[in-house]
Amino acid sequence: MSKHKKNTRAVSNAVFVAVAVILIIIAAVGFALYATKPSTTSTVTTTVPTTVVSTVTTPGMTTTSTQTVTATQTVTSTQTQTVTSTLTKPVTVNSSGAFYNGQVITFQYTAQFMCTPPATTFFPNETNQSKAAMGCEVGAGNISAFPKNAAPVFVLVPAFAGLSIFGPTQLNATPQGFPTFTYNNVTYVITTQCGAAGTMTACPDHMTYIYSPAFTAVEQALGIKNGVFNLPEGVLPTPAHDHLVTFTTNQSIPWYIVVVLVFDPNIFPNPITGQCQAIVPSNTTNPTANCLNNIQALENAMMTYDSAVGMANAKNPIWTTLVNTDLQVVVPGITSPSQLMSATNSNMVLYFSDPAIYPYPI
Structure with a gap:
């Protein structure tokens, strides 16, 4: 068998460094702290034998005597020692990239996430799961429970990359938290605007763990009955x-999450350029026509069947368990594009503004 090669998907080495700088949300900043130890005083006592010669002269006679005496000398010295140590403190960058109308824009996070109503409202038997996931879930939702001015944000998950999307290196994710996808003996690193939770590229103010009955189904299909990574069944990063x-604003507002599972690698955008690259052969005239950098493309992809999907996901347990059709994307619980703006499939809310400015250094 030929050895797999690793290529970065549509990202040059130089560009990958740039995205790593921005997508990595933990930056190390060194602060030098100077600590001076208290002064220490030491006393050294030295004993030195000394010979004293004395001469006594009397009329007609001179007497000389020799006497040895001991002289004691005390020397006191003070030593001061200065020790320099360095403390490294993490700095969180509260922003990430996003797509709007074919452009790459910026999310500026302003508050902690919210999950409402809690997962047990929809899944009353999953109390341990809800506790581990801080009440956050994918699989059901109630828009009326969200803040009145909440708008949808579509979270594009590269599900074609299989279990590597969850971040552990033992599942073939990179050490930076990016998933990988292998086709025709070539392995591609799928750089994303947010790496998996718990990794250096995870986005701020996002939930660490999520419960989903879909996760449970995949675990059980793999013969896993008690969860993974010391988490309850159905809970994953x-x-x-x-x-x-679908719009930009300089004001921070609540956004409710609609999860989109992307199974066609040809339409998953590059996070820096917003463009797509054809990786897997397709039976469509233009394999990247539905590049998911705008809402119209998402609506089209929901209704588009492509042979690339089956070829890309033949060994993907997420696809074989949950979907097993050639649709380019699947929005769990939402079957029609007309529902995208009026329905949700999660209970998760993020807070951010999304100004139409490019988020990465030029």
């Missing part, structure tokens, strides 16, 4: 993902 919105 927030997967690596991109964002898609």
